Amino acid sequence: MKKFILLIISFILLIPYISFGATQNGTYLNVKIGNNINISENISLSADNGFYLYDKNSKREITYIENNHLIAKGNQNGIIEIYDQSYNYITEISGDGSVILGSGNTRDSIVQVDQNKYRDYITFLVRNNEILLLNHIELDNYLYGVLPREIPASSPIEALKAQAIASRSYTMANINKHINEGYNLCDKVHCQVYGAYDNENPATNQAVDETKGTYAYYDGKIIDATFHSTSGGYTEDSSNVWGNSVPYLVAVEDEFSANTPNSNWTVEITARELKDKLLSSGVDIGDIIEIQLLDITEANRVQKLKIKGTKGEHILSSSNFRNLVGASFLKSTWFNVSTTGASSNTKVYALSGDSTVPREMNLDDAYILNDANKSTVSRDIVSRAIGKDRTSSLDGKSSSKPTTFVFNGKGYGHGVGMSQYGAIEMAKQGYNYEDIIKHYYKDVELINEN
Ligand SMILES: [Zn+2]
Numbered sequence: 001m002k003k004f005i006l007l008i009i010s011f012i013l014l015i016p017y018i019s020f021g022a023t024q025n026g027t028y029l030n031v032k033i034g035n036n037i038n039i040s041e042n043i044s045l046s047a048d049n050g051f052y053l054y055d056k057n058s059k060r061e062i063t064y065i066e067n068n069h070l071i072a073k074g075n076q077n078g079i080i081e082i083y084d085q086s087y088n089y090i091t092e093i094s095g096d097g098s099v100i101l102g103s104g105n106t107r108d109s110i111v112q113v114d115q116n117k118y119r120d121y122i123t124f125l126v127r128n129n130e131i132l133l134l135n136h137i138e139l140d141n142y143l144y145g146v147l148p149r150e151i152p153a154s155s156p157i158e159a160l161k162a163q164a165i166a167s168r169s170y171t172m173a174n175i176n177k178h179i180n181e182g183y184n185l186c187d188k189v190h191c192q193v194y195g196a197y198d199n200e201n202p203a204t205n206q207a208v209d210e211t212k213g214t215y216a217y218y219d220g221k222i223i224d225a226t227f228h229s230t231s232g233g234y235t236e237d238s239s240n241v242w243g244n245s246v247p248y249l250v251a252v253e254d255e256f257s258a259n260t261p262n263s264n265w266t267v268e269i270t271a272r273e274l275k276d277k278l279l280s281s282g283v284d285i286g287d288i289i290e291i292q293l294l295d296i297t298e299a300n301r302v303q304k305l306k307i308k309g310t311k312g313e314h315i316l317s318s319s320n321f322r323n324l325v326g327a328s329f330l331k332s333t334w335f336n337v338s339t340t341g342a343s344s345n346t347k348v349y350a351l352s353g354d355s356t357v358p359r360e361m362n363l364d365d366a367y368i369l370n371d372a373n374k375s376t377v378s379r380d381i382v383s384r385a386i387g388k389d390r391t392s393s394l395d396g397k398s399s400s401k402p403t404t405f406v407f408n409g410k411g412y413g414h415g416v417g418m419s420q421y422g423a424i425e426m427a428k429q430g431y432n433y434e435d436i437i438k439h440y441y442k443d444v445e446l447i448n449e450n
Helices: 002-019 139-150 157-173 202-210 238-242 271-280 318-325 420-428 433-440
Strands: 028-032 043-046 051-055 061-065 069-074 079-083 089-094 099-103 110-113 116-119 121-127 130-138 214-218 265-270 288-296 302-309 312-317 335-340 348-352 359-361 366-369 381-387 392-399 404-409 445-448
Touching: 028 139, 061 089, 069 121, 079 121, 089 099, 099 110, 110 121, 116 130, 116 139, 130 139, 139 157, 139 202, 157 202, 157 214, 157 420, 157 433, 265 271, 271 288, 271 302, 271 318, 271 404, 288 335, 302 318, 312 318, 420 433
Parallel strands: none
Antiparallel strands: 028 130, 043 069, 043 110, 051 061, 051 099, 069 079, 079 089, 099 121, 110 116, 121 130, 214 445, 265 404, 288 302, 302 312, 335 404, 348 359, 348 392, 366 381, 381 392
16 A cells, blocks of 8 residues: 555656656666567567566556566567467557566666666567567666776776766767657667676776766757767867867867877778779779878868779768778778889879970870870870870880778777777876866866756
């Protein structure tokens, strides 16, 4: 009876929050976990001490199921049917995410879905014969599962605390990222990597606990606290990466990241591999001759580049180029490029008809003639070139096709906001989490909402 009265009271207390809508209920998130599941597949659920079903918004208890192992399965009407392990029907719940399922332990509810354990609650969205599995979870419980996947748990505690504040602020600033799909955040790098209960670590949990309720603010709003692995020595301005100018996401000199893992790297790609990657993305410019870096930002990063081929050229943004060749291969857009294995850097000299002094000729300013004296754009094998003013010419053979492009670069990631390895280095040098946050996010303040 006492419990019943308590439930009634808590329900009444929650009513004003419910009427404000989801944002007032903001300490709970719906995080999509894993990939979509076909409606005909069985989902295995386990918990100690059975399960409770609750109304999502009020957290009001609907029913108790004493089984420790359940099977959930969708039906064609978009309903989730719940069975026991012997396929005896127990109950059904709506496929709109309005009913949540928690363990029979009201403190520290842990629900196991197939092989993975989740804190708080599980719920289901049925869409087009697929089930989206959601973890309905309190903000800091979510952060417990994020931190160890986003930063090494062995990092100094002040770096972990800076990461906790960055991740907490980022989460709230991006809470509507997937709202049109019916949930708040995904569990992938697109939002933040969420490893859930099994990936938790005492050190990262401590960092979450010791910063509880603390957010970074700018101008009265929680900041979009983006972060990356390492800046390589200089962070980047948001406008150069995403096209939006954000006053606290500006480029800062970052000596703390100058000597970190991946602060300097070299990778190579052959002209052939690059040609194939372009072809598979639908771009055919023939054999690759040259890569030109077009715009370089003040923070040293390449904005745009031009790839020249025997059949044409292709201009693309450096982030699209990173995606083309692989973002873990080309670790950042801070790089220069050189070539090996060919004579593309060989200077070509020609004699004009009225001079005995050779002059340097840029092949771009020349007509390239093949053996039949026909003009061709191919600079592959040059038998003869003639200046566009027709006064100079070159005979002989020259290959201008490189075999390999070599990229020397700095940093890992987009470079905007906090450098995680920079944060670790700052902590090692004795800076605290507030120093770290304020170094990477310009003119922000930390506010504790507890
Ligand atoms: Zn996402």
